[in-house]
Amino acid sequence: MTVHATHLKGTSHRGYLELPWGQVHYRRSGKAGGPALVVVHQSPLSSATYEPAMGALGEHGLDVVAIDIPGFGMSDAPDGQWSIPDHATALWAVIDALELPEVHLLGQHTGAIVSVEAASQQLDRVRGLVLQGIPLYSDAERAEKAARYAPGYTPAIDGSHLQVVWDRIRWLYPTISAESCSRQVAEYLSVGPDYGVAYRAVFAHVPDVAAVSGVPTLLLHGSEDVLDRMNDVVTAAFPHAPLVRIPGGTDFVAEEQPEAFAEAVAAHVLACATAATPRFTPVYTATVEVTGGRAGRARSLTGALDVRLTRPAERSGHDGGTDPEELFAAGYAACFSSALSVVERRRGATAGPVAVTASVTLGTRPGGAYGIAARLVVRAPECPQDVLEELVAGTHAVCPYSNAVQGNIEVVTEVHGAS
Template identity: 80%
Template sequence: MTTHATHMRGSSHRAYLELPWGQVHHRRAGDPDGPALVIVHQSPLSSATYEPAMAALGAHGLNVVAIDIPGFGMSDATPEQWSIPDYAGALWEIVDALGLQKVHLLGQHTGAIISAEATRQKRDRVLSLIFQGIPLYSDEERVKKAEGYAPGYTPAIDGSHLKVIWDRVRWLYPTISAESASRQVAEYLSVGPDYGVAYRAVFAHKPDIAAVADVPTLLLHGSEDVLDRMNDVVTAAFPHAPLVRIPGGTDFVAEEQPEVFADSVAAHVLAHAAAPKPKFTPVYTATVEVTGGRAGRARSTTGALDVKLTRPAERTEGDTGTDPEELFAAGYAACFASALGVAERRKRVTAGPVTVTASVTLGTRPGGTYGIAARLVVSAPECPQEVLEELVAITHTVCPYSNAVRGNIAVITEANGTS
């Protein structure tokens, strides 16, 4: 809503932490027992950038924490000029003070550089990374930026410095709303005349990309983000990281398109989440009794299911027996198709007629054990391919079968829409 974009408050829970250098302001939303997502904003702004998306992220079951970097927003300033390793070390002190263990880090611009360094420092505590624009400057660019990118301002009794800040914001982001620009002026003022303190740390720091190369990473930003120009450099540095560009979004896509932003972030986090704490509310229980194993019979207590089971290798022509893999495939396909309907409602789109075909394969693993793998083919001939792929990604976060097997078995998904 517009009211969220015009000030630094919001509807998420806000609080302060007491750290050695001062107080740190942060926002929280979502499930305290869910996967922990820590958001680190760009400078010289604040966590208010993410306020409109906090509820949408929390609705996916995430434990969302957006911090104000020390010296920015409503957090106390650092006692001296900090380096990026200093900011990263402070981030871990903040995470510890929040009582979090393993986390997912989402960093934008300056926040992305801090998140990358924090991951280098404590790789074992980072489950995944999301870079909402990471400035991988060349040595020449860093020198040039350091010379005059953030000149600061001098407070003037006639208020002319406010126009200086306003003009800078409009120069950087010419298409954003007046409400968003107004909030940014307040954020600049909250830092003070020397708003370039974190910029200096960025320009003096060369990220160690090799140290975080094995971390599951998502590159996510609006198509109009000022760092969209660096896609070639960034994708070359992170060749295994998918790049998601949200059409029409600026640096502030989290407030412009909060639901779209949250869906993409949550899909990545949930795909790389650690095993969640037990939290389960029963809705329905099916009970099936099997006698005779794979060559026996399966009967449900309701009587609706009463089928003969046959080992695939022993099946003969005319044999009507089924097997556990067919039953699992039927359940997965049916559940996924229904969950896709939830995704349609969430995105306010219609996919048209949808067919889900599930294949479940039984196989052997090293050491003589058995395992299964699944493949889903989602066909929607009336749905644009790009829309269908987005719906399928959301569906995997909703479908209980996908949630149950995530991290345990391989699931390949193919989406067939219209080009």
């Protein structure tokens, strides 16, 4: 059966998921239990873009799921304007509903921005990335586009708005077929007059590409893709990612050359699936030499730290020494505070002035073993309590100290925001 570029249905399995904001439509093809590839389309289109390539991807042994982003295609729209972190969190809700423990993410344009953010949120579950054109705009470009890009249309009884949409598509992609244009008109209309809602999220977001530097990444698009112009910027941001340009392909190379597209994608996914999963990428190493144990001295071999250690029970009021628990508390508080700033940036939130206090308690366990427990108190008097609680919860997933002690010691967190 031939699948045409205009076909919104196709031959892949189609289904819906019930999620808190509404129904999500998806397409699925390929081998159940194979490497899972989740495909995130560009806006304001839908997963129909990938329908012609679904079968070809599946023939390589992949379990392929192409979703309609909430508010696009046949997926329900959420209430209000979602940020990119909101879309990424929703993507994980979809992946969880599909019961996929680990995935490869393929994102195009808007979908690439969402995929990078999703990968940064749950790095341990992403085996690889395929970015089919990622818009890494400068601050000036984001501001300019936010001011005038995707102005929307006004429905007219004479149907003239259809010409407005058609002309926009032809302006963006002058070489694509009339059939592809026709399908895209239907996708624009399915979103509604304000089809630029996801664009606004992109223009307000700065992708944290450094956060995914350890994820095996492929840069793949047609040589005529509108974002081909950004290759220098993108390859500099992803210096270890190979760039594959499919000759003659436009933004819709997946429907124009499905076999070539599927072969390039599958080669990357299968290579990542069979490779050992990187669990740790070194960034910095601190080395401290201690002599004399708890009553000795700690001297950094990589920095300026040089302190006398004293046992807490032996410390006097004028004793200038410190102990391992204080050092651990200082490290945890500093790291957690910095990680919270990262989460703020990724989610587009502002907590205002933040103070983090860490308390580390040394104690004994049954059988004579020693252990520690920690308490974190996070204060941000200008941040609404519910917002701060959400940020702190996300910070525990990012902070290296929280990740190191998770499941090993008790950590109690107190959050004090604006009431």
